[in-house]
Amino acid sequence: MLNNSLSRFAIVSIGIIFVWIVLFAFLPQLLVFIASFLTKGSQQMIEFEGNLENYTRLADPIYLKIFWDSFVLALITALLCLVIAYPFAAILARTSVQWRPILLILIIIPFWTSSLVRTYALIAIIKTKGLLNALLLWLGIISAPLELMYTETAVFIGMVYTLLPFMILPLFASIEKIDPRLLEAAGDLGAGFWNKLVKITIPLTMPGIIAGFMLVFLPALGMFYIPDLLGGAKNLIIGSFIRNQFLTFRDWPFGSAASMLLTFLMLALVAVYYRSQKVVESKDSA
Amino acid sequence: MALLELIDLSKNYKEIEVLKNISLEINNGEFLTLLGPSGCGKTTILRLIGGFEEPSSGKILLDGQSIDQLPSHKRATNTVFQSYALFPHMSVFDNIAFGLKMSKTPQDEITRRVNEILETVQLSEHAHKKPSQLSGGQQQRVAIARAVVNKPLILLLDESLSALDYKLRKEMQIELKMLQRKLGITFLFVTHDQEEALSMSDRIVVMNKGVIEQIGTPKEIYEEPKTIFVAKFIGEVNTFECTLISQNDQEAIVQYEDKSFMLKTAKTISHDVNILIRPEDLRVERKFEDVRSPNYFQTTLEQISYKGTTIDLVLKLKNGNIILASEFYNEDSDALGYTIGETLYVYWVDGWEVILDAE
Numbered sequence: 001m002l003n004n005s006l007s008r009f010a011i012v013s014i015g016i017i018f019v020w021i022v023l024f025a026f027l028p029q030l031l032v033f034i035a036s037f038l039t040k041g042s043q044q045m046i047e048f049e050g051n052l053e054n055y056t057r058l059a060d061p062i063y064l065k066i067f068w069d070s071f072v073l074a075l076i077t078a079l080l081c082l083v084i085a086y087p088f089a090a091i092l093a094r095t096s097v098q099w100r101p102i103l104l105i106l107i108i109i110p111f112w113t114s115s116l117v118r119t120y121a122l123i124a125i126i127k128t129k130g131l132l133n134a135l136l137l138w139l140g141i142i143s144a145p146l147e148l149m150y151t152e153t154a155v156f157i158g159m160v161y162t163l164l165p166f167m168i169l170p171l172f173a174s175i176e177k178i179d180p181r182l183l184e185a186a187g188d189l190g191a192g193f194w195n196k197l198v199k200i201t202i203p204l205t206m207p208g209i210i211a212g213f214m215l216v217f218l219p220a221l222g223m224f225y226i227p228d229l230l231g232g233a234k235n236l237i238i239g240s241f242i243r244n245q246f247l248t249f250r251d252w253p254f255g256s257a258a259s260m261l262l263t264f265l266m267l268a269l270v271a272v273y274y275r276s277q278k279v280v281e282s283k284d285s286a
Numbered sequence: 287m288a289l290l291e292l293i294d295l296s297k298n299y300k301e302i303e304v305l306k307n308i309s310l311e312i313n314n315g316e317f318l319t320l321l322g323p324s325g326c327g328k329t330t331i332l333r334l335i336g337g338f339e340e341p342s343s344g345k346i347l348l349d350g351q352s353i354d355q356l357p358s359h360k361r362a363t364n365t366v367f368q369s370y371a372l373f374p375h376m377s378v379f380d381n382i383a384f385g386l387k388m389s390k391t392p393q394d395e396i397t398r399r400v401n402e403i404l405e406t407v408q409l410s411e412h413a414h415k416k417p418s419q420l421s422g423g424q425q426q427r428v429a430i431a432r433a434v435v436n437k438p439l440i441l442l443l444d445e446s447l448s449a450l451d452y453k454l455r456k457e458m459q460i461e462l463k464m465l466q467r468k469l470g471i472t473f474l475f476v477t478h479d480q481e482e483a484l485s486m487s488d489r490i491v492v493m494n495k496g497v498i499e500q501i502g503t504p505k506e507i508y509e510e511p512k513t514i515f516v517a518k519f520i521g522e523v524n525t526f527e528c529t530l531i532s533q534n535d536q537e538a539i540v541q542y543e544d545k546s547f548m549l550k551t552a553k554t555i556s557h558d559v560n561i562l563i564r565p566e567d568l569r570v571e572r573k574f575e576d577v578r579s580p581n582y583f584q585t586t587l588e589q590i591s592y593k594g595t596t597i598d599l600v601l602k603l604k605n606g607n608i609i610l611a612s613e614f615y616n617e618d619s620d621a622l623g624y625t626i627g628e629t630l631y632v633y634w635v636d637g638w639e640v641i642l643d644a645e
C-alpha cells in the first residue's frame with residue numbers, strides 16, 4: 001500500500017518534471033535548432049527557406065574570435081574559482097560538525113537572490129565612488145580610488161563571485177569523503193603539507209575538481225550580463241552576441257545557429273566530463 | 287640505552303584522562319607488545335609516538351633525542367595502521383614506494399628496495415594491482431611492507447592482525463615474527479589478544495584504563511602476575527579470597543572459608559590476600575589417598591569438556607563457588623572417565639600459587 005502510493009508519487013513527480021523539461025527546454029531548443037537552418041526575412045522574422053548559410057557565416061574569424069574570447073573567459077573564471085574555492089572547501093571540511101551547516105548556509109544564501117540583482121549590488125561596491133574604495137581610502141591603504149569598473153578585473157570579480165558556490169560545494173563533498181587516516185599515513189611516511197596535498201588530497205578529490213570545473217565553466221561560457229554590466233561590453237562574448245542577434249539585429253536564424261554551436265560545444269564538454277568520471281571511477285575500483 | 291623512552295606520559299581529551307603517567311623503555315631490536323582491553327589507551331600511545339597527537343604532559347625520547355616537537359613526517363618511526371590506510375589511488379608498488387619517494391631516495395634504489403620487500407611479503411605478482419583488488423591478508427602485508435621498507439628505527443603496529451580470520455592470523459603471527467628477526471627492526475605491537483601477545487613478544491606491557499599494570503616477559507606475566515587484573519586478563523585463573531592467620535619467615539597460614547591453607551612463602555602478606563591458581567596447575571584425583579598436599583578441596587564435577595590437548599573440568603566447591611581445572615589429555619588419563627556429579631579432590635603443588643595482597 002505504502003509502496004504503491006510511493007511509486008505513484010514517484011511517477012507523478014517524475015512525469016511533471018518530464019513534461020516541464022519537454023515544454024520549456026526541449027521544445028524551445030528544437031525551435032532554435034530548426035530556426036538555425038532558416039533564413040532571416042525582410043517582412044517576417046523568419047522565412048522558411050532551408051540552408052546552412054548561418055553556420056558557414058559563423059566560420060568568419062570575427063565570430064570565431066568571439067567564441068575563443070568567451071572560452072578563455074570561462075576557462076580563467078573556472079581556474080580562479082578552483083584556486084579560491086579549494087582552500088575554502090578544505091577548511092569547511094575540517095570545521096567541526098556544529099559550525100559546518102552555518103557556513104554551508106552562508107554559501108547558499110546568495111542563491112536566493114537573482115544573480116542580476118547581485119551584480120548590481122556588486123557595482124555599488126566596486127564602482128569608483130563605491131563602498132570598496134570608500135573603505136580602502138578610509139583605511140589609508142590606497143590614496144586614489146581604484147578604477148575597477150569596466151575592466152577585465154571587474155568582470156572576473158563578478159564571474160567568480162557569482163559562480164564560486166558551484167565550485168565550493170562539489171569540492172567540499174569530495175574533500176569531506178577523504179579518510180583522515182590516509183593523510184596521517186602519508187605524514188607518517190614523510191609527506192609534509194605540499195606532498196600530502198599534491199599526492200593524496202588532490203588525486204582523491206579529482207571527481208570533485210572536475211565536477212566543480214564543469215559547473216563553473218559551462219554557465220560561465222553562456223554568461224552575458226556580468227561581462228556586459230561590469231566590463232562595459234568592451235569584448236563581445238557569445239552570450240551577448242546571441243542576445244544581440246535576437247534583440248538588436250533581429251536575425252533569429254543567425255542567433256539560433258550561434259546558440260546551437262554553443263550548445264554542441266557544451267554537450268561535447270559534458271561528454272568529456274562523463275568519460276573522465278568513468279575513468280576516475282574505474283581507476284578507483286580497478 | 288633504550289631506543290625509545292616514554293617518560294611520565296599523560297594524555298587528556300578534554301577532561302577525560304586517557305593515559306596516566308606512562309613510563310616505558312623499549313630496547314633496540316625488541317618485540318614489545320602493548321596488551322590490554324579495548325579502550326585502555328593502546329592506540330593513543332602509538333599515536334603519541336607516531337606524532338599524530340600531542341602529549342598533555344611527559345616526554346618521548348627516540349634514540350636519546352626528544353621528538354615531542356617533531357611533526358610526524360620528521361620522525362624516524364613508521365606505523366602500520368589498524369585500518370591499513372592504504373592509498374586507494376596508487377598501485378601496491380607505489381604505495382610501498384611512497385615513503386622512499388618522500389625521502390628523495392634515488393629511483394633505482396627505490397625500485398630495488400620495493401621489489402625486495404615485495405618478495406619478502408610474497409606480493410611480487412600483485413605489484414601493479416590497486417589495494418581494493420587484494421584480499422584482507424594481502425592488504426595487511428602491503429601495509430606492513432609500506433612501513434618497513436623505510437627502515438624506521440621503530441615500527442608501530444596497531445592491532446595489525448586483529449581483522450584477519452583465525453588461520454590467517456596464526457600464519458601472519460609467524461611471518462611477522464620472522465620478518466622482525468630478518469630486518470632487525472624494533473617492533474612496538476598493539477593487541478587485545480593475550481594469546482597473540484604471549485606467542486610473539488619479547489616483553490609484554492599489560493595496560494588497563496590508561497595505566498601500566500605490569501611489564502615483563504610472557505613467562506613472567508603469565509606465571510607471576512603482579513595484579514589480579516593481569517592474572518585474569520592473561521588466561522583463566524582461579525581466585526580465592528583469603529585472610530591471614532599467621533606468618534613466619536618461611537610460611538604463612540591463611541584461611542579460605544572453613545579451610546586453612548599453608549603457603550610456603552617468605553613474602554610479607556597483608557591481612558586480606560588473594561590466592562591465584564591457574565587451571566592447569568590444579569591436580570584432580572578421584573581418591574582422597576592420592577592427594578599430595580594439605581591444600582586441597584573436595585568438589586563435585588559440574589561439567590567436562592574435551593579441548594583436544596586438554597580436558598577442562600568445571601568443579602563446584604562446597605560453598606557453591608566454581609573453579610576450573612584443566613588436565614593434559616593422554617591415552618591413560620582418568621579424566622575422560624569422570625561422570626558429572628562425581629566427587630573429585632583437587633589440590634595444587636606447593637609454591638605454584640600466586641599470592642597477591644587484596645587491593
Ligand SMILES: Nc1ncnc2c1ncn2[C@@H]1O[C@H](COP(=O)(O)OP(=O)(O)O)[C@@H](O)[C@H]1O
Pocket residue numbers: 299302304322323324325326327328329330331
Ligand atoms: N580523539 C579522541 N577524543 C576523545 N576521546 C578519545 C579520542 N581518542 C581516543 N579517545 C578515548 O581514549 C580512550 C583510549 O582509546 P584508544 O587509545 O583508542 O584505546 P585502545 O586502542 O586501547 O582500544 C578510549 O576511551 C577512547 O574513547
Ligand SMILES: [Mg+2]
Pocket residue numbers: 325328329368444445
Ligand atoms: Mg586501538
